[in-house]
Amino acid sequence: MNLFKPSHIIFLLIVVILLFGYRKLPDIARSVGQSMKVFKKEVKELRDDDSKDSQAQIQQPQEGTYYTEPTQDGQTAQSAEGSSQK
Numbered sequence: 001m002n003l004f005k006p007s008h009i010i011f012l013l014i015v016v017i018l019l020f021g022y023r024k025l026p027d028i029a030r031s032v033g034q035s036m037k038v039f040k041k042e043v044k045e046l047r048d049d050d051s052k053d054s055q056a057q058i059q060q061p062q063e064g065t066y067y068t069e070p071t072q073d074g075q076t077a078q079s080a081e082g083s084s085q086k
Contacts, residue, residue: 020028 017025
């Protein structure tokens with residue numbers, strides 16, 4: 001089932017021209033293009049910020065987070081940043 005037949009596209013163009021007039025169409029197209037440019041820029045910035053945040057969390061453990069370190073005996077010792085627990 002083809003949704004966009006040539007007759008549908010022509011009909012939509014005629015309706016748009018009747019609603020807005022042929023003089024305003026270039027202005028409308030320009031503003032839609034600028035809006036899409038801004039939208040794409042914001043989406044890209046959000047993705048970059050998201051990836052930077054996830055990389056920072058992976059590289060630096062949070063303060064107070066406990067992790068295990070292997071010792072020479074093969075046992076594990078628990079330690080925290082800046083302090084050790086006994």
